[in-house]
Amino acid sequence: MFKVVIGLEVHCELTTNTKNFSAAPNKFTDYPNEHVSTVDLGLPGILPVANKEAVRKALKTALALHCKTPDEVIFDRKNYFYPDLPKGYQITQNTKPMGINGYLDIMVDGKIKRVDIHDLHLEEDTASLEHFPKYSLIDYNRSGVPLIEIVTEPCLSSADEAVTFFEDLRDVFLFLGVSEAKSNFGQMRCDVNISLMREDSTELGTKVEMKNINATPSIRAAIEYEIKRQSDLLLKGEKVVQETRRIGEDGKTYSMREKVDALDYKYFIEPNIPSTPISDDLIYELKSKLPELKLERYIKYTEKYKLSDYDAKVLSKERTISDYFEEVLSFGSDIDLSVNFVTTTVLGTLNKLEISLEDFPITPKTLSGVIELVHNKKISLDHAKKIIYESIEKKENPLELIEKQNLHQIDDEDELLTLIEGLMEENKEIVRQYVEETNMGAINFFIGQTMKKTNRQANPNKSKDIIIKCLERRKENEQI
Amino acid sequence: MVNKMYRGKTILELRKELDEKIITKEELFSHANTLAHYFQEDYNSFVTIIDKPKYKERDSILSGIPYALKDNFSTSGILTTGSSNILKDYVPVFDSTVYKKLKNAGATLIGKTVLDELAMGGTGTTAHTGIVKNPWDKTRMIGGSSAGSASSVALGIVPFSIGSDTGDSVRKPAALGGVVGFKPTYGRISRYGMFAFASSLDHVAIFSRCVKDASIVTDVLKGYDRLDMVTIKDDNKKYTDTLENDIKGKRLFYIKEICDKELYKDCNDKVLEEVLDKFYELIEKCKNLGFEVEEVSIDKKLLEAIYPTYMCISCAEATSNNANLTGIQFGPRGEGTSVEEIMFDSRTKGFSELIKRRFILGSYILQKENQDKLFLNAGRVRRIIVDKITSLFKEYDGMILPASGGIAEKFDSSSEKLEKLSSRYLILENHLAIGNFGGFPSITIPYGFVEGMPIGVNITGRVKEDDLVLNIAHQIEKVTGCKNQYSKVGDIDV
Incomplete structure (x- = not known):
């Protein structure tokens, strides 16, 4: 037409x-x-x-x-x-x-x-x-x-x-x-x-x-x-x-x-x-200070960092967010974890507290420190996020909080095994439900108990593996 | 007995009497105020005469010295009309830089002087409060546009006054009134608060009765002003310090196409002949002082282009500069049912025909279809003229020319008026605009009388060399016999 x-x-x-x-x-x-x-x-x-x-x-x-x-x-x-x-x-x-x-x-x-x-x-x-x-x-x-x-x-x-x-x-x-x-x-x-x-x-x-x-x-x-x-x-x-x-x-x-x-x-x-x-x-000075614009960043995120279209859009939309994200990366942080933390924890907190990034208390450097701990499996992702929320509430540095609460993950399998065996002795009825009725809920129950007992320090994946192993062994032996 | 007479004294003489407590600043003001009122009816120098002055005690050479200010300088709380009906009730809320500096120096403002409406015109006859008369002969004009500032000094009411000079608006009436008129380099004195006529040509300028007084006032007024972006960095010189510098070997030129007597031999104009005779007499005296003076020749066509070039640029800029006068923000508001009608009516009633004519010209000159041919070409011609004079200034220290080919005109001399397109009018009566084109420092000093009326000579020098121009003028002044002169008209003894 x-x-x-x-x-x-x-x-x-x-x-x-x-x-x-x-x-x-x-x-x-x-x-x-x-x-x-x-x-x-x-x-x-x-x-x-x-x-x-x-x-x-x-x-x-x-x-x-x-x-x-x-x-x-x-x-x-x-x-x-x-x-x-x-x-x-x-x-x-x-x-x-x-x-x-x-x-x-x-x-x-x-x-x-x-x-x-x-x-x-x-x-x-x-x-x-x-x-x-x-x-x-x-x-x-x-x-x-x-x-x-x-x-x-x-x-x-x-x-x-x-x-x-x-x-x-x-x-x-x-x-x-x-x-x-x-x-x-x-x-x-x-x-x-x-x-x-x-x-x-x-x-x-x-x-x-x-x-x-x-x-x-x-x-x-x-x-x-x-x-x-x-x-x-x-x-x-x-x-x-x-x-x-x-x-x-x-x-x-x-x-x-x-x-x-x-x-x-x-x-x-x-x-x-x-x-x-x-x-x-003057032109040189002004040019050298020009930031990368939205589209350039979007292209960088999708092509270089292989982010999804959605994440790339969210992270390139605002300069402060984008700069924050890139600064987190600049400390060598894992890309996927960084995306995860910035798009959920950081943006979520900003929305919840209705503040701008300028008022967000956790610096990219600190966040990258937390990400490092998660990446090295010293602390679970889940738990790390909870710590961050807590640190914002208490106006404390999350890394110090982790240190203070001695929140490093318990990775030692023997330590975990002893702990879990003990828990199973204390909760025979749950073990019985698994052994006799194959109630899968028992696994989650023991994970919860392990976490509770360790003040959330237990490595959740390892704990889960050990719990399943222990339960299976009992099932095989029909031991309660 | 101590001579307590005020009228006609220079700034330095008054300074001495003030310092020696022979006279007080209140007495000085009272004398000036008495004289201003005494001459007002006959000569009409003032739009506003100040009766209740504000004194400031300052450690300055101008402290307590009375002066007059052209009524196109913004003065907070004091009526400032531009001598136009469209601003007849306008009381500004801010001070021009010039007024502020003079206030800070402790000088006493005694009145706001009449100008040609909005500084456009050279006769002193177009103000909304009536015509200004020449102190040497009431039947003659003093010229303009700074007519009242010129006459207040020529009558001996004040030792100095402030004017504005866009084409020759100080230097021409200075010549016709027998006083000194000095326009420093463009940007030397801030224009902030001076009603704009043609911004690229507008200068603050000074009237006095001797070159030294003009230097004293310039020393106070000059300097960079962050409110006027065209002001130049101060040269940190005191112009009064170098007035006695040796001028031996300084080189001056005059332009053959302007003042060669041969050009006018068919005019049968006795006044012109005498003006030129006296000019060449002065040139001889200059040579005796030690100046080298030479005649140079410039393409006559270029000189004939000065006046049309000036008109093109000044009318174009003026039509824009005065577009704020609509009766909406300030000034008398016209009638109408829409803002357009109100603006139209305010401007129709507020401006005289002469002003409207200039606005129409300016508007026409700026129109898209005419702009290149008229406005931009005028800019090009301006550049060519300035380049020519600047190149002469490589060889010479200054240009010396008669400020006018005649004496002040009579009010009823319509038949005697020069043909506006004659080269005599175009060149001899309008060459002072060169100083505005190039922003050159330029001074007019009196150098004699013809038929009982004063005549003036103009000296123009290199940009930023205000000190040299004043130095040259001060030395020449010594041989004119016209230093410190004023019209002793009036049966008044103060």
């Missing part, structure tokens, strides 16, 4: 101490107009001072998205009148964006799709407006907050791809630590451009733009609705109108305004910010 062509423009507020061109704090507040300086209000005589941290974070993101970076940092003015734009122009980048011609690989349906990025530029956010029937209010808290805009090529072809890209881009921001990228705080927003073209055609169809969509479900709904709406129109032989649409709460899109001629923003280079050369050293 039709080929779907989608391009995204994603805006993301950067995490910085201060705003992009003023000293006002860049942080969330419930009070309107609290974090506002004279610069953010556009008062006569103010001048912008570029924020080094914002520049570095924008450059870092550009490099992570494999963009070509410019030789110097310069800004441009984008001139238009709107009440949320106090200076009457926005400081942005048009001449030399922080990055051009990049890409981000995403995985859709198990296949890797390369999303081409046209450019990434650094700019300032506008104030926010709240409209009432007879008046509107302006909150300048957002005015001047550093914002990066990432513009893709029109290379996405489904709602799935668009949503995956949006979500993966969020993970890039989080992995890089450049933004908290919370949609519900408006920190990450998206404009969607979509057009349909006939399968056999080489000509792009008429483009419809949907502005300011924050949440992933809305992006999906808007795209799916538009694909249907535009297909219906085209099938009826009607034309798609070039326009800007908004998404309603019902998931349908509604026309906002028809696009007349594109507005001329009369860009020119911001004269108040002298150009600053970007040194090779």
